[in-house]
Structure formats: C-alpha cells, structure tokens
Amino acid sequence: MxxxxxxxxxxxxxxxxxxxxxxxxxxxxxxxxxxxxxxxxxxxxxxxxxxxxxxxxxxxxxxxxxxxxxxxxxxxxxxxxxxxxxxxxxxxxxxxxxxxxxxxxxxxxxxxxxxxxxxxxxxxxxxxxxxxxxxxxxxxxxxxxxxxxxANTGGVVAGSFKESRDGQWTFYSQGVSDDKQSMENIFIEIHRSQRPLIFRAERGHFEVDRMTGDKYLVLENGYRYEGEAGDLDFVIAEYESHSMLIEKGQQTEVxxxxxxxxxxxxxxxxxxxxxxxxxxxxxxxxxxxxxxxxxxxxxxxxxxxxxxxxxxxxxxxxxxxxxxxxxxxxxxxxxxxxxxxxxxxxxxxxxxxxxxxxxxxxxxxxxxxxxxxxx
Structure with a gap:
C-alpha cells in the first residue's frame, strides 16, 4: 500500500x-x-x-x-x-x-x-x-x-547482648560475618511471663519472604528449651533448622x-x-x-x-x-x-x-x- x-x-x-x-x-x-x-x-x-x-x-x-x-x-x-x-x-x-x-x-x-x-x-x-x-x-x-x-544485626557486637527493638527478646552472638548477613554461636531468650523460651544455635541468618515481606530469623543446628529448669514439663528439642518470625510484612512491601x-x-x-x-x-x-x-x-x-x-x-x-x-x-x-x-x-x-x-x-x-x- x-x-x-x-x-x-x-x-x-x-x-x-x-x-x-x-x-x-x-x-x-x-x-x-x-x-x-x-x-x-x-x-x-x-x-x-x-x-x-x-x-x-x-x-x-x-x-x-x-x-x-x-x-x-x-x-x-x-x-x-x-x-x-x-x-x-x-x-x-x-x-x-x-x-x-x-x-x-x-x-x-x-x-x-x-x-x-x-x-x-x-x-x-x-x-x-x-x-x-x-x-x-x-x-x-x-x-x-x-x-x-x-540493620537487624548491625548493632550486634561479638560477645555482647542486644535487645530487640520491641523489647520482646534478647539476642547474643559470639561472632558476626564480615557482610553482616550471618552469625555464629547464637543465644536467644524470648521474654514471656510463663514458661520461658530459650534458643541456642551454631549458626543463624535473617531471611525476608520476597512475596509477603515477612522477616524471619533462621537458626541452624541448635536446641530449644521451654519451661523452668527442674520442672517436670521442661522441654528440650533439637533441630536442624528453625525459623522465627521477627517482623510481619506490611501491605506496602507486598x-x-x-x-x-x-x-x-x-x-x-x-x-x-x-x-x-x-x-x-x-x-x-x-x-x-x-x-x-x-x-x-x-x-x-x-x-x-x-x-x-x-x-x-x-x-x-x-x-x-x-x-x-x-x-x-x-x-x-x-x-x-x-x-x-x-x-x-x-x-x-x-x-x-x-x-x-x-x-x-x-x-x-x-x-x-x-x-x-x-x-
């Protein structure tokens, strides 16, 4: 044409x-x-x-x-x-x-x-x-x-304790990688009025769900302690990987x-x-x-x-x-x-x-x- x-x-x-x-x-x-x-x-x-x-x-x-x-x-x-x-x-x-x-x-x-x-x-x-x-x-x-x-691990100093921003848990890490993406020899105490909860792990890192924006702390090769030491219902659990929800993703992140x-x-x-x-x-x-x-x-x-x-x-x-x-x-x-x-x-x-x-x-x-x- x-x-x-x-x-x-x-x-x-x-x-x-x-x-x-x-x-x-x-x-x-x-x-x-x-x-x-x-x-x-x-x-x-x-x-x-x-x-x-x-x-x-x-x-x-x-x-x-x-x-x-x-x-x-x-x-x-x-x-x-x-x-x-x-x-x-x-x-x-x-x-x-x-x-x-x-x-x-x-x-x-x-x-x-x-x-x-x-x-x-x-x-x-x-x-x-x-x-x-x-x-x-x-x-x-x-x-x-x-x-x-x-930023979540930026305030973590090897050998010192760090409290979460909302004050609900206390965090300890013996060492932090150079890129601040992973930690070693981790200790976490969850503050609860009943049945205290403690986690111990060899390694750990933070992950973010790309779809929902939820933030998790992933612990590897550790133990989970729940209750008071000496109680009959004191629970010790061993795990290879355990994920803890740290912060819920917002709608803006989705x-x-x-x-x-x-x-x-x-x-x-x-x-x-x-x-x-x-x-x-x-x-x-x-x-x-x-x-x-x-x-x-x-x-x-x-x-x-x-x-x-x-x-x-x-x-x-x-x-x-x-x-x-x-x-x-x-x-x-x-x-x-x-x-x-x-x-x-x-x-x-x-x-x-x-x-x-x-x-x-x-x-x-x-x-x-x-x-x-x-x-």
Missing amino acids: RVSSRVLPLRLSLIDRYMFREFLLNLIAVTSVLWLIYVATRFARYLAQAAVGNLPAEVIFSLLWFSSLGALSILLPIATFLAVMLSLGRMSSDSELTVIAACGISGNRIMRNVAVFSGAMAIIIAWLALFVVPQMNNDRYAIEERARVA RERQRTMSSMELWQRGHIRDLAELQWRFSSAIMTVILGLIAITLANAGPRQGRYAGFFPAVLIYIIYSNLLGVSRAWISAGTLPPLFGALWVHVLMLGVFAALYYRQRLRIYWRQLKNNAT
Missing part, C-alpha cells in the same frame, strides 16, 4: 527539524531538572534512614542509582508533556507559529510533529516500564532487603514486590493485582501521547499572556490524569473494575479533554448560536 508523502514525508523539512530540535532540547532540560529533584529527595530519605540505623551507609549510592534509573518511566511522560508545551509556548510568544501559519503550514503539520515526537518517546517509555524498570526495582529491592537484614516482577511473570500469573500493575506500565506510554496532544492546546497563549501561561493548567491536568490512573489501578486490584475495562476509561476521558480544548473556539461559537436561537 502506498502512503502519501504528505502524511509521512521521506525527508524532514527545515521547519520539522527545527521543531524536533526544540522538543528534544526542552525534553533534556526538563528531564534533568526533574531527575535532580528526584535524586535529591531520595538521597535525603536514604540519609534519614541511615541516621536512625535502618539502612547501612555504604548502600546509599547503590540504592540511589537503581531508584533514579527506575524513576525514568515516571519522569519522562511529564517531561515530554512540558517539553512540547514549553517549546510551542515560546514559539507562540515569539510569533513563530504565526509566521509558520503565514507560510502555508497548517496546524495539522504541527500536530503531526508532536504526535511523532510523543510516539517515539512513548515507545522508549514502554520499553523502560515493561522491561528495564522492573529489573531496576528488583535490584533495588534486593539491596534494600539485604540492608534491612544487616506492592513493592509486585513492582519488581517482570511483565511476563505478571501476565502469566494473571491475578487481578498483576493485571492492574501491567496496565499501569502500559498506561505510562499511552499517557505520553495524549499529554503531548493536550500540550498543543495549552501552548497557544493569548495576547500578552506570556510563554508560561499554560504551565499551571498543564501541571493540574497531569496531576488529575495520574491520580485517575492510580484510582483505576486501585479499583482493578480491589475487583471494582473489570481488568478488561481497566484504565481505558481514563484515557478516553483525557482524549475528550483534548478534543474540548482543541475545538474550544468552535464550541464557543456553537454555544453562542444556541443561546441566540433560544432567545
């Missing part, structure tokens, strides 16, 4: 190259600013966790690296949106769009360039969201869990684990929560194209309004769009919305917002005609 050169030109014209260059330069600038803000915020959060002993200081920069790369799929949609709006807004305030229109270049040409640019960014964002970011989140999650395990799963794994599992996560990843790419089109309507500032007149409405539209996607994701996970319908209604709604903004002049004329006919 032959495609008309008016739709897909073989060579980009000077105006097309100029617009794409403006889009790209603004995209780099906006992404850099947003990325630096995100990195600074994350760095402050990790420093706060390290200050209270919940996170070893040596893993801060590794976590910062993986989290900053994983944030690109979130930052690029709004960066593309703002880049298109700022580029066209500057061209409008400098009367460049007026000159372009006077040269016979229609608004459809501008819309086509914006669609091509946003579509290219959507492909990149889809690749990041579906394949790269889950792996980054998985690596970050693994480092965080190892760091939390190390959702965090879901973000680390690959897209293929989510599709194969087929649970409604997995499908909600999968649709969330697809939505970031669809969102990029729709926001790029909406940026066209916000960039055409009126007289004496300036190039940044549409900045506040743009941020407001993005917040509403992203929050509606979050609500749709929660509804799918809760079973309120069918996965087949999913987040489609949000994208259709925002396409309606684009159509209303793009044809707002015609809608005003039509509304005035209706009022005149009514009177």
